Amino acid sequence: MATGRTHRLPTRSRGIPEATVARLPLYLRALTALSERSVPTVSSEELAAAAGVNSAKLRKDFSYLGSYGTRGVGYDVEYLVYQISRELGLTQDWPVVIVGIGNLGAALANYGGFASRGFRVAALIDADPAMAGKPVAGIAVQHTDELESIISDNGVSIGVIATPAGAAQQVCERLVAAGVTSILNFAPTVLSVPDGVDVRKVDLSIELQIxxxxxxxxxxxxxxxxxxxxxxxxxxxxxPGRVLPDPAARPTTAGATTGPAPAAATAPVTSADVRDNQGPDGDVPAVMPA
Amino acid sequence: MATGRTHRLPTRSRGIPEATVARLPLYLRALTALSERSVPTVSSEELAAAAGVNSAKLRKDFSYLGSYGTRGVGYDVEYLVYQISRELGLTQDWPVVIVGIGNLGAALANYGGFASRGFRVAALIDADPAMAGKPVAGIAVQHTDELESIISDNGVSIGVIATPAGAAQQVCERLVAAGVTSILNFAPTVLSVPDGVDVRKVDLSIELQIxxxxxxxxxxxxxxxxxxxxxxxxxxxxxPGRVLPDPAARPTTAGATTGPAPAAATAPVTSADVRDNQGPDGDVPAVMPA
DNA sequence: ATGCCTTTGTGAACGCGTGCACAAAGATGG
DNA sequence: CCATCTTTGTGCACGCGTTCACAAAGGCAT
The missing domain is CATH 4.10.910 (30s ribosomal protein s13; domain 2)
Incomplete structure (x- = not known):
């Protein structure tokens, strides 16, 4: 059972801490803004303020990339933009497919932030035959049947899942089988993927609960x-208080009645079960970023 | 000017580690699924598998809530659902407002996961007068002018920002001034908020870059x-071969001209197929989707 | 009752991430 | 060319989070 868990890799990808990688896009955004204002250089203090982080942290983050600053002066904006872009792999074009063109999928397709950062929507895919051919954000939606060929033909390695929770795992498996190795999951489900595949999830429900x-x-x-x-x-x-009824006393071993003991021991609820664990409620996908 | 950072101070809210809080919704979802299948109990191993985490971690997480398990048996599903719901504050109803009803805002409004978890969309707010009165997801959109009264009248403490980046900070300030103390931000911007206000951000662009x-x-x-x-x-x-030679020479302070120094950063990637990132400049920060 | 077997709850070790504080590097002015 | 001032780059310490490993707890069969 190669129930690949989520991301469980060497945490520190080639020297650059994961936490740092997660902040690089933030710095890049701030730097891009400065660049457009033709600001030539910035100090770690200024840039840190713009990115909303501690300046010491920012300097340490940059130190993982190399010594790109000039003491007594700061960092050259243009140069740093290039270095970070390169480090993040944004100097190349990444074709992306979006699967599940509902409200959320359509919103994602219309998101302007794609093209501006090296990402290109290569295709929109939906399981509904009625959607096929319909243009969304200027791109004709294609049917799920063509998923494999689309990915193969365009060399897509990044997929976005915006389907209902119930379809997510299956779509995920098809994407991976077709060659996708990075997935951004908007469906409220835990995806099981083989080692080597990265999954990042965005879940509105979870964020709100936190x-x-x-x-x-x-x-x-x-x-x-x-x-x-x-x-x-x-x-x-x-x-307004909608108080749930308290299940009262904790189940002290009591429930002697229904005790056929579904055998918890023998069936360790594995992937098969997990798979159908899908939406507890008819949860429709969710969240989205900007 | 209280350039409030995000939230990072109390780190450990009342004994429950932040990391644990972030996982509780995950457990809750898995438990809800089991509950609907009428599964009476689960072991930490099974539940951990369903939630995609390590079983030891799950047990430790639960230990912060109390001793709700039974050794040799596992956890009572119903009871645990209740306990976690209570801990997360989901036993009460949370009215939420969504500001910025574009593609994304509409998608969020239509998201079914709200009601199912104790959240209720109290109002949809947009700055476009043309949107006012229009029904989205069965709720009439209201104009920004009414923001303060809406929040006050409904006792809203959680706000969702789905506006373009340029409007986010301003909207944020109005929300906070009106009484909102928790914000879920979808706009690609760093929000500054006073202490005591929690901000969580969801950013598609950042996720893709990672x-x-x-x-x-x-x-x-x-x-x-x-x-x-x-x-x-x-x-x-x-x-997509990477391997790009360090292009632009680093700006070694050389140029006597402290001026704009266009900098060679635009760096024409000398080598082959690596497409240069789109425009060295056209990189519009982005207008939120919507 | 008694003993076996399963599973929890947690003490302890370890590693990552954060932030302080400072020496080194380099610009700038005299 | 030297002194001074600014800002980087980082060594170090601290705390959170993760994981292991195991004793204690409790059910269940005999």
Whole structure:
């Protein structure tokens, strides 16, 4: 069972820490803006502020790329833009396919940020025959049947999945089998891929839940403070509370009844099960970035 | 001017590590799926597989919530669903506003994952007067002028920004001033917010760039291996050959003219097929999709 | 009851990422 | 050519996050 987990590689790809790689696009964006304003050089302090990071961190990040700065002066904007672009592999053109042209897929297809950074939408693919031929963002949608040939003919190595959760794993497997080695997944599902394939996921639902957690925490602390200070501030509008019924007591081994014991031991819920784990709810894809 | 950084201070919110919080939604999704299949209990091993993580990590994550498992048996699915939901603050209803109803904003509005997880779209807001009143996903779009009153009237504390990059910061400030304390940003910009406000960003462009980096690395290693196996001669680059010679000489402060110094950065990639990145300049920062 | 077997919960080691603080490098002015 | 000032590049320490490995806990069969 080569249930390749997500990305579990040498973490440090050829010397450049993953955390640094994730920030390079941020620096690149800030630098591009400076470049357009014809700013010749920037100090680590200025650039760090623009990118929203610590200047020491920025300098260390750049140190992994080499010594591209000039002490006492800063970094040459144009030169740095080129170096980072090269490091990120943006000096070449990356054909990309988007699978699943629903609301989200269409939004992605229309996203202007593709072309401007070295990415080119090579094809839009959807399983709905009715969509075939329809132009979206100026590109005719093609049917899933042609997925393999499209990828092969265009040398596509990056695929974007914007399908419903239920179709994601299958689409993923076809993409990988056809030669795709990097996938950006917008479907709310955990994708299983073989080693060597990179998967990055973007999930609106998860992001919101994380925010909700912090929001709840903030509300709690605030309440505690208010209580302590005895109503210094006006009581915030009570949020509509939809309280879930508490399953009451924790299941203390009790459930003796339905105990045919579906045998948890023997069937370690593996890939087969995981596969159908799809959307708990009819979850439609989700999220998207900008 | 409180150039508030993102969120990075309390790191460990009330004992639960941030990394753990980020995984809870993942567990919750897997558990919900099991719940719908009426599976009574799961072992950490099974659940970890379904969520795509290490079982030890999962157990440690749960240990921060309390001892909800039964040794020798595993975790009660229903009970755990409740506990995690409660911890994430999903037992209450969170009204959310989406600002910027373009392609992306509309896609988000249509996303089914909202309601299913305790989130409710309270309002759709757009700056275009022509959009006002138009129904999107069954909700009438409202004009930006009403932003403050909408937030106040509905007690909204979570806002989603799906506007073009240029408008994001301004919208953000209005949201925060109106009472929003958590923001999910889809615009490709770094938002500055005061302390106490959480910001999470989703950026397609960045994700793709990270994938491109790894893709390029893979291509490089592959080429190296091929070369080694093929007799270790001729650095035959595989696919989109990378291997670009350091083009522009680094700006060694040389030019006496501190002026604009167009810099040779545009660097015509001397070597073969490596297409030069699109325009050394036309790189428009991007207008959000939408 | 008793012993076996499964699975949790966690102590401890390890590695990555972050941020401080500073010496070295280089520009600039005299 | 030398002094001074600015900014880079990085050694070092600290803390979070991950993973291993195992003792304790509890079910289950005998």
């Amino acid at each position: 925010l909700a957690f912090h929001e709840q925490r903030k509300a709690g602390e605030e309440a505690a403070q208010d209580a302590a200070q005895a109503g210094a501030t006006a009581p915030a509008p009570a949020r | 994938l491109a980096f790894h893709e390029q690395r893979k291509a490089g290693e592959e080429a190296a291996q091929d070369a080694a196996q093929a007799g270790a001669t001729a650095p035959a680059p595989a696919r």
